[in-house]
Structures are given as structure tokens and as C-alpha cells.
Amino acid sequence: MPKEVLIEVRGLKNQFGPNVIHEDLDLDIHRGEVLGIVGGSGTGKSVLLRSIVGLQAPRAGSVKVFGTDVRTASKAEMAKVENRWGVMFQDGALFSSLTVRENVEAPMRERTGLDPETRAALADLKIAMVGLPPKARSLYPSELSGGMRKRAGLARALALDPDIVFLDEPTAGLDPIGASEFDALIRNLQTSLGLTVFLVTHDLDTLHATCDRIAVLAERKVLVTGTIRELMEVDHPWVREYFHGPRAHAALLAAEG
Amino acid sequence: MSLRGRLTIETLPETQRSLGAAEAGGQIDMAAVEALDTAGAWALLQAQKRAEATGHALEIVNLSESHRHLLETVAAAMPEPERRRRTIPGRPDDGLANLGQEVAQGLRGSLTSVGFFGEVVAHLGALVLHPTRLKLTPLVHHMQEAGWNAVPIVSLMGFLIGIVLAFQGSTQLKPFGAEVYVVDLVAISILRELGILLTAIIVAGRSASAFTAAIGSMKMREEIDAMRVLGLDPIDRLVLPRLIALVLLLPALGFIASLAGLLGGGLMAWIDLGITPGMFRTQLLANTDVTHAIIGLVKAPFFAVIIAVIGCHQGMQVSGNAESLGSHTSRSVVQAIFLVIVVDAFFSIFFAVWGL
Ligand SMILES: Nc1ncnc2c1ncn2[C@@H]1O[C@H](COP(=O)(O)OP(=O)(O)OP(=O)(O)O)[C@@H](O)[C@H]1O
Ligand SMILES: [Mg+2]
Numbered sequence: 001m002p003k004e005v006l007i008e009v010r011g012l013k014n015q016f017g018p019n020v021i022h023e024d025l026d027l028d029i030h031r032g033e034v035l036g037i038v039g040g041s042g043t044g045k046s047v048l049l050r051s052i053v054g055l056q057a058p059r060a061g062s063v064k065v066f067g068t069d070v071r072t073a074s075k076a077e078m079a080k081v082e083n084r085w086g087v088m089f090q091d092g093a094l095f096s097s098l099t100v101r102e103n104v105e106a107p108m109r110e111r112t113g114l115d116p117e118t119r120a121a122l123a124d125l126k127i128a129m130v131g132l133p134p135k136a137r138s139l140y141p142s143e144l145s146g147g148m149r150k151r152a153g154l155a156r157a158l159a160l161d162p163d164i165v166f167l168d169e170p171t172a173g174l175d176p177i178g179a180s181e182f183d184a185l186i187r188n189l190q191t192s193l194g195l196t197v198f199l200v201t202h203d204l205d206t207l208h209a210t211c212d213r214i215a216v217l218a219e220r221k222v223l224v225t226g227t228i229r230e231l232m233e234v235d236h237p238w239v240r241e242y243f244h245g246p247r248a249h250a251a252l253l254a255a256e257g
Numbered sequence: 258m259s260l261r262g263r264l265t266i267e268t269l270p271e272t273q274r275s276l277g278a279a280e281a282g283g284q285i286d287m288a289a290v291e292a293l294d295t296a297g298a299w300a301l302l303q304a305q306k307r308a309e310a311t312g313h314a315l316e317i318v319n320l321s322e323s324h325r326h327l328l329e330t331v332a333a334a335m336p337e338p339e340r341r342r343r344t345i346p347g348r349p350d351d352g353l354a355n356l357g358q359e360v361a362q363g364l365r366g367s368l369t370s371v372g373f374f375g376e377v378v379a380h381l382g383a384l385v386l387h388p389t390r391l392k393l394t395p396l397v398h399h400m401q402e403a404g405w406n407a408v409p410i411v412s413l414m415g416f417l418i419g420i421v422l423a424f425q426g427s428t429q430l431k432p433f434g435a436e437v438y439v440v441d442l443v444a445i446s447i448l449r450e451l452g453i454l455l456t457a458i459i460v461a462g463r464s465a466s467a468f469t470a471a472i473g474s475m476k477m478r479e480e481i482d483a484m485r486v487l488g489l490d491p492i493d494r495l496v497l498p499r500l501i502a503l504v505l506l507l508p509a510l511g512f513i514a515s516l517a518g519l520l521g522g523g524l525m526a527w528i529d530l531g532i533t534p535g536m537f538r539t540q541l542l543a544n545t546d547v548t549h550a551i552i553g554l555v556k557a558p559f560f561a562v563i564i565a566v567i568g569c570h571q572g573m574q575v576s577g578n579a580e581s582l583g584s585h586t587s588r589s590v591v592q593a594i595f596l597v598i599v600v601d602a603f604f605s606i607f608f609a610v611w612g613l
Contacts, residue, residue, distance in 0.1 A: 096577060096579045112266060114269060118273075121303075122295075125331065127336070128335070128336040134336060134337065140577060141577065142477075158295075161266050161295050188330055192323055193294060193295070193327060194323065
């Protein structure tokens with residue numbers, strides 16, 4: 001059975017001044033999968049995420065999310081799409097003048113007509129689901145640790161129970177236990193909610209633990225996609241280095257127990 | 258009872274309504290439910306809890322595999338409802354306490370300002386001993402930003418003030434046939450007071466806010482902390498260049514504004530009263546002593562110190578959030594303008610007592 005394509009990127013080109021980041025980049029994301037995006041620092045993973053969610057106007061190419069072209073969509077069409085995705089930015093991007101609970105409530109306040117009590121209760125639920133302690137609810141982002149900010153960012157991304165979440169390095173800066181809890185959480189949400197996850201990460205353990213498919217960004221495009229097993233066979237210097245380096249072996253051993 | 262359709266965040270109010278009937282216990286049949294998300298699961302569990310609280314059992318049956326999974330996940334995370342203790346800061350019966358707190362906070366604020374001022378003076382002293390420590394690039398940058406770029410607005414302001422003074426003066430003096438004293442009126446008020454005072458106010462609005470915003474956003478992004486651990490002194494690097502730039506250039510700006518004011522006044526006197534530029538010049542040189550201009554310019558460095566110190570100090574006090582950046586920026590402008598006017602009043606008294 002052909003899988004339903006939620007996001008379709010075709011011929012994407014991104015450029016800052018003379019600096020070409022992406023050229024002729026194609027990528028498909030299917031419903032219900034966890035797609036890992038890997039690539040060296042500065043290969044444009046965050047820029048790819050930004051162009052898919054419409055924050056970065058590409059020079060050329062098309063990006064379709066749920067069949068809607070994010071470049072040409074009208075405001076009303078975009079609002080529908082935005083209701084169905086959640087984004088967690090690399091550095092959290094929490095609203096600094098709101099508490100954690102208010103941050104998580106913010107999308108609900110904008111996009112649903114829920115009463116304040118329900119909103120707060122749902123926000124508390126999301127905060128608990130991402131593993132933040134209850135006392136974090138009323139703290140401001142500047143009073144959180146780096147890892148707690150990540151979790152709060154995820155809670156906000158999940159606020160509207162989206163179909164797809166974009167996570168930019170969710171486990172970077174978490175302690176190993178917290179990181180594996182995070183992996184388990186993403187996997188769990190994926191199975192129970194049928195969530196589709198676009199996951200940018202450098203964390204090999206996360207790749208092993210959560211991803212169904214991995215896309216490698218190199219040479220300005222998506223070089224290859226496939227499962228870890230498939231990628232381990234690929235004959236490209238960077239890919240080989242990445243999946244056969246000492247860290248990769250440790251992660252593989254850990255994953256296979 | 259049986260539920261059907263989508264139990265998601267969009268349909269949450271309806272779900273809650275239909276679950277209201279289930280609180281007496283019984284069974285909820287989920288066979289016809291198409292979609293369930295965390296909001297729907299939360300509503301179900303909430304209903305179950307309420308039923309239990311009244312001693313009934315509410316069973317959820319015919320769950321699909323993934324829905325049961327979701328329900329378990331949500332159940333594991335169900336937060337304890339917390340008692341909300343709300344303190345309402347502006348409650349009327351707290352009026353006296355609030356007033357006291359505000360006064361105390363204000364006093365503490367001005368004390369730390371004085372402390373900061375002392376610190377800046379100490380660093381200035383150290384700078385005099387080791388002048389090479391001053392970095393020229395930021396100094397020149399701030400001289401351009403706060404000084405040179407303010408020239409157009411400041412001269413326009415001076416010119417317009419000159420016009421207004423000459424016009425108002427001429428209508429008042431004409432009935433007495435004392436039109437020619439318009440020159441003295443314009444010259445003395447602009448050179449002695451208005452030129453420099455209004456320049457300081459404009460610079461306070463432009464630069465105190467810019468200083469606070471720049472330093473405050475560095476504070477928010479931990480750049481100040483990064484400087485400290487690198488052994489760079491934030492006062493040396495951020496405050497002194499701004500302070501010195503303003504001290505050097507505010508007198509110049511005030512001088513430019515005063516010249517523009519005389520120009521505007523002269524123009525208006527010519528158009529309105531027929532006082533030719535030659536007459537204006539003769540009258541100006543004959544009757545207006547140069548001490549007026551000196552008195553005006555002497556005040557400028559003091560105003561510059563006030564503006565720079567308040568702007569930088571407010572920036573240093575910004576805490577982690579965007580709101581505090583905004584409130585400190587506006588506070589810095591208000592305080593700087595207010596203090597400039599207060600100090601100007603003291604100068605007036607001082608010079609009056611000295612008979613200047
Ligand atoms: N707004 C911008 N203006 C100019 N260049 C930019 C901008 N944003 C990103 N870039 C450039 O695009 C390239 C890719 O950046 P990007 O942030 O996507 O990297 P990344 O793959 O996410 O790296 P990392 O793994 O370190 O997060 C970098 O070379 C960066 O300098
Ligand atoms: Mg990035």
C-alpha cells in the first residue's frame with residue numbers, strides 16, 4: 001500500500017547572498033513515521049525546517065504540507081495547516097514574558113475557543129507528559145534549565161495535538177536519562193497518537209531509538225534516505241564516517257542491547 | 258452510553274457535555290470513536306475521576322489498541338489539580354502596603370543607581386590612569402550613533418524653537434514698540450536654556466533608550482555574563498564608550514541647536530518685524546553677553562552623564578524576559594528626562610545665586 005505523503009518538498013533552493021545552502025532538494029515525509037534528519041553542522045537542517053514551515057521563503061522549488069503549498073497558500077488555508085503542526089525550535093523560542101503554562105496555553109488561546117480552566121488543565125497535562133515537574137508550570141523561561149526549556153518547547157509544540165511535529169535537536173543538552181525518556185516519549189506519542197515527527201538530531205541514540213527512516217543532508221541536498229541498516233551500507237565518505245564512527249558503534253550496541 | 262465521531266481538541270466542549278451524563282457511572286462504549294487525541298483522553302479520564310469521587314464506577318470499553326495506548330499514556334501523566342492561590346497585586350485594601358512597597362522599591366532603585374554611578378566613576382578614574390584601556394572603535398561608533406546622527410533632528414528642533422520664540426516675542430513686544438528686543442529674547446533664552454535643555458531631552462529620548470535596549474538585550478542573551486567570564490569588564494566595554502561619546506558630543510549638539518535657533522529666530526524677526534540680518538547681528542553682539550552661551554554649554558556634560566548613566570544602568574537591570582526590556586527602556590527615558598530637568602533647575606538657582 002503506498003503511504004500517504006504528508007509533506008512533499010521538490011526542487012528546493014535556499015541561498016543567503018552567495019552562500020547556496022540547498023539546491024534541488026527533494027524530500028517526502030509519510031504519515032505516521034518518525035523521520036530523522038542528520039547532517040553536519042551548517043548543512044542547513046534548521047533552514048530546511050524553516051522553509052517547510054514557511055518561515056524562510058525559498059529561492060525556488062515547492063513545499064506542500066497536507067497537499068497545501070505553503071508558499072502560495074491563502075491566510076485561511078495556512079491557518080488550517082498551522083492547526084495541524086507543532087514546531088519546537090532549536091533554542092526553545094519560548095515567550096519570555098509568559099510562564100511555562102501560559103506558553104503552552106498560547107496556541108490554544110489563539111486557535112481554540114476553550115474556557116480558561118480547561119485550557120490550563122490541558123496545558124498542565126502536556127507539561128506533565130513531557131516530564132516537567134509541576135513546579136515548573138509557573139516558572140518563566142529564564143528560570144528554567146536548558147533541558148527544561150526544551151521540554152517546555154515540546155509541550156508547546158504538542159499543545160494542539162498536531163498531526164505532525166517538527167523538532168529541532170530535541171535531545172541536545174539533555175542528560176542521557178532525560179534524553180532516553182524523551183526518545184521514549186516521542187515513540188510513545190507516535191504510536192498512540194499516530195503522530196508524524198520531523199526530527200533534526202545529531203544524537204545517534206535518538207536515531208536508533210525513535211526513527212523509522214533517516215534522511216542525510218549533504219552536498220546541498222538530501223543525499224540518501226533509508227533505515228539505519230540501509231544507510232550503513234551507503235558508500236559515501238560522510239555517511240560512512242557518521243554511521244561507522246566509534247559513537248555510532250556504541251549507539252548500535254546500546255540499541256541492540 | 259456510547260460515544261461516536263471525533264474526540265479531539267476541536268470537539269472538546271461537546272465531548273465534555275456528553276460525558277456530563279456519564280458521571281453516575283456505567284459504561285462508555287468507544288467502538289464508534291474515529292479519532293482520539295490527548296484532549297479527548299483527558300476528558301474521558303476526567304469524567305472517570307469525577308464518577309469515582311461520587312462513588313460510582315465508569316468503565317471505558319471497546320477501545321482500539323492505539324486508543325487504549327493513548328489513554329494509558331495520558332493517565333500516567335494526569336496532573337494533580339493544584340489549589341490556585343492568587344494574590345491580586347492591585348487589590349484596593351492593600352493600597353497602603355502597595356504604596357509603601359512602591360516607595361521602598363523606588364528608593365532602593367535610586368540607591369542602586371547611585372551605586373552604579375559610583376562604579377562608573379571608579380572605572381573612569383582607572384581609565385585616566387591607564388588611558389590606553391579605552392577602545393577607540395566603540396567610542397567612535399557611539400559618537401556617530403548618538404552624536405552625528407542626531408545632528409539633523411537637533412538642528413531642526415532648534416530652528417523651529419527659534420521661529421516660535423521670535424514669533425511669540427514679536428506679538429508681545431510690538432504693542433510697546435520694543436520689537437528689537439526680540440533679538441535679546443531669542444538669543445538669551447536659546448543660548449542659556451532652551452538650546453541645551455531641549456537637545457538633552459531629544460538625546461535622552463534617542464540615546465538613553467538605545468543604550469538600555471542594546472545593553473538589556475545583551476543581558477537577556479547572557480552576553481554580559483559571557484563578557485565577565487572572559488575577563489572583559491562590561492562597564493569598561495559597554496558603559497564608558499557610551500558615556501564618553503555623549504560627554505564629548507552633547508555640548509556640540511547643544512551648540513548646533515543653539516545656532517540653528519538663532520538662525521530661525523533671525524529669519525522670523527526679518528520676515529515678521531523687518532529686522533535685517535545686519536541689525537540682528539549688531540543687536541546680538543551689543544546686548545547678549547557671551548556668558549549666556551557659556552552657561553548653556555557648561556550644563557551639557559552633566560546632562561550627558563545623566564543620560565548615559567541612566568540608560569546603561571537600566572540596561573544592566575533588565576532580567577530574563579522581553580517585558581522587562583520594554584519597561585526598563587521606557588523607565589530609562591522617563592528618568593533621564595526628569596533628572597535632566599531637575600538638574601537644569603538646580604543650575605538655574607545656582608547661577609542666580611551667583612549673580613550670573
Ligand atoms: N538568516 C541567515 N542569514 C544568513 N545565513 C544563514 C541564515 N540562517 C542560516 N544561515 C546559514 O545557513 C547554513 C545552514 O544553517 P542551519 O542553521 O540550517 O544549520 P544546521 O544544519 O541546522 O546546523 P546545526 O546542526 O549546527 O544546527 C549556515 O551556513 C548558516 O550560516
Ligand atoms: Mg540547526
